[in-house]
Amino acid sequence: xxxxxxxxxxxxxxxxxxxxxxxxxxxxxGYYDIMETAVRELLVxxxxxxxxxxxxxxxxxxxRTPALGAxxxxxxxxxxxxxxxxxxxxxxACEELGISFYDDTQLIxxxxxxxxxxxxxxxxxxxxxxxxxxxxxxxxxLKPYRSRxxxxxxxxxxxxxxxxxxxxEIRVSDSTAMVRYLVLPKRPEGTExxxxxxxxxxxxxxxxxxxxxxxxxxGKAPQ
Amino acid sequence: xxxTENLVKRLPNDIGGLPAEPIRRVDHELEPWEKRCHxxxxxxxxxxxxxxxxxxxxxxxLGAEMVGKLNYYERWIVAFANILFRKGILTxxxxxxxxxxxxxxWTAGNQSESGDITPS
Numbered sequence: 001x002x003x004x005x006x007x008x009x010x011x012x013x014x015x016x017x018x019x020x021x022x023x024x025x026x027x028x029x030g031y032y033d034i035m036e037t038a039v040r041e042l043l044v045x046x047x048x049x050x051x052x053x054x055x056x057x058x059x060x061x062x063x064r065t066p067a068l069g070a071x072x073x074x075x076x077x078x079x080x081x082x083x084x085x086x087x088x089x090x091x092x093a094c095e096e097l098g099i100s101f102y103d104d105t106q107l108i109x110x111x112x113x114x115x116x117x118x119x120x121x122x123x124x125x126x127x128x129x130x131x132x133x134x135x136x137x138x139x140x141x142l143k144p145y146r147s148r149x150x151x152x153x154x155x156x157x158x159x160x161x162x163x164x165x166x167x168x169e170i171r172v173s174d175s176t177a178m179v180r181y182l183v184l185p186k187r188p189e190g191t192e193x194x195x196x197x198x199x200x201x202x203x204x205x206x207x208x209x210x211x212x213x214x215x216x217x218x219g220k221a222p223q
Numbered sequence: 224x225x226x227t228e229n230l231v232k233r234l235p236n237d238i239g240g241l242p243a244e245p246i247r248r249v250d251h252e253l254e255p256w257e258k259r260c261h262x263x264x265x266x267x268x269x270x271x272x273x274x275x276x277x278x279x280x281x282x283x284x285l286g287a288e289m290v291g292k293l294n295y296y297e298r299w300i301v302a303f304a305n306i307l308f309r310k311g312i313l314t315x316x317x318x319x320x321x322x323x324x325x326x327x328x329w330t331a332g333n334q335s336e337s338g339d340i341t342p343s
Contacts, residue, residue, distance in 0.1 A: 029329055032297045033256035038321035039303055040263055042313055049266050057262035103268060103275075123239025125279050126295075135261065137250040141295060147243035159246050174239065177275040 060102055064134040068099050069182060070203035072132060073214075074196045076109075077187045087111055090182060094132055101131045110173060111184045112210070117164045119157070119172045119210035120181040121149035127175035129182045133205060140209065150174060160211040183210035190216060235290035236283045257296040264299060273306050281306045 029037070043049045072094055076083040086093035090107030101107070107129055110118035122128065123146050128136040139145050148156050153170045157163070164170055173181045185207040191199060207214040233241075253261070267273040273281070281302030282290065290298060307313040 028333075029256070029326070032293075032300050033254075034322050034325050034329075035304060035318070036256050036260045036263065036296075036300045037325045038318055039300065039307070039313070040259065041325070042317060042321050043267075043272075046312070048272060048312065049270060053266045053269075054259055054262045057265050058258055061258065061262060061265075102265065121239075124236045125282070127275075135253070137248070138295075139246055139248050139250065142246075142249070143238055143241075144243040144246045147238045147241040148246070151240040156246060160248075177279060 061130075061135065064130060064132070066133050066203075066205035066208065067200070068094075068134075069129070069132040069205070069208045070200040072097060072099070072182075073184055073203045073208065074200035076184055077199055078196050083111075083184075086184070099132055103131070105129075105131075105178055105180045107132070107180050107182060108173070109182050109184050110171070110210075112186045112213075114168070114186075116169050116171055117157075117210065118181075118183045119149060119153050119170060120175060120183060121146060121172060122175040123147070123150055124174075124176075127177060127180055129180040129208075132182060133208060137205070157211060160206070162212050183208050185210075185214040188213075188215050230287065234283050235285075235287045236279065253296075260296045260300050263303070267303065272310075272312070273303060277306060278302060 040049075040054060044051050072086065075097065076086050082093065082096075085096070086109050090109040091101055091105075093109075094107060095101065110120070112118055120129075122140075126136055126141040128140065130136075145156065150172050153172050154164060157170070175181055185203065187199070188202060191202070194202075202214050202216060204212070204214070206212045264273075264275075264278060268275055268278075278299065282298045284305065285293070285298060285302060289301070293301065304313070304318055308315055308318075
């Protein structure tokens with residue numbers, strides 16, 4: 001084991017130096033890697049999980065990306081009836097577009113308007129609308145965002161380059177194991193002639209977390 | 224406020240609203256074992272062996288030191304093991320033996336592989 005850094009600073013390093021130090025050049029599996037394999041094999045041996053289930057779940061996880069959420073947002077922008085259904089029951093409306101929910105979670109879609117800007121967080125851990133966005137980025141799971149999003153959202157947004165006018169209310173929604181949120185960003189101005197597909201290209205992961213607005217310039221930004 | 228009082232009022236996961244440093248927009252591609260660990264979490268939830276909330280509590284139950292020092296998926300797999308022990312599904316001994324077996328298998332496989340490519 002390499003020596004851990006202190007406290008939350010340790011979190012910042014996770015997944016980089018630490019994991020590489022663990023796996024090493026030899027490719028020798030680390031302690032936790034071995035533990036994962038052992039737990040999985042024991043559960044399969046006891047027939048508590050099927051031998052192919054993990055592989056199938058990995059395929060499912062790989063199939064979920066922010067492109068799905070972008071499709072939902074673009075549809076809501078062009079189809080007011082769909083938008084109304086999406087705001088009434090996020091999960092059901094996503095399922096309408098063929099996006100299956102592989103867990104028991106409910107989805108609440110929060111609409112940004114001229115008066116309200118929404119931001120999502122999970123202060124306790126890393127709950128996230130995974131069926132429509134895939135897995136969350138590391139920063140979403142780390143202490144600075146989880147701690148500060150609820151107490152100083154304007155400062156947090158500013159760190160993402162997002163300045164929200166003072167007369168716009170900021171609402172921060174804290175996710176739980178059962179209830180997940182997705183931000184429906186405002187449709188950028190000057191996109192009246194855009195096709196649904198062109199609109200979807202403007203909708204990045206971060207716009208649906210609520211840390212940046214959707215914009216013609218920000219579309220296609222690295223996810 | 225004393226330090227222990229703070230420990231009582233705030234469990235390790237309960238960090239909403241605390242002061243913290245600026246956000247660094249870090250991310251990384253999951254290691255293969257991390258992705259397997261995530262898939263395992265989902266599958267355990269499907270079968271109601273360990274649901275999402277039990278997993279979160281299991282991570283919290285690791286205590287502040289482990290929560291601070293283990294990384295994200297390390298916390299998950301250790302929490303799963305502990306919960307499976309508590310539910311009587313696995314025992315620490317069974318897991319330890321299986322881990323030794325997995326490691327021995329890797330070592331054996333690796334030795335035979337490197338044997339193949341060693342120039343004579």
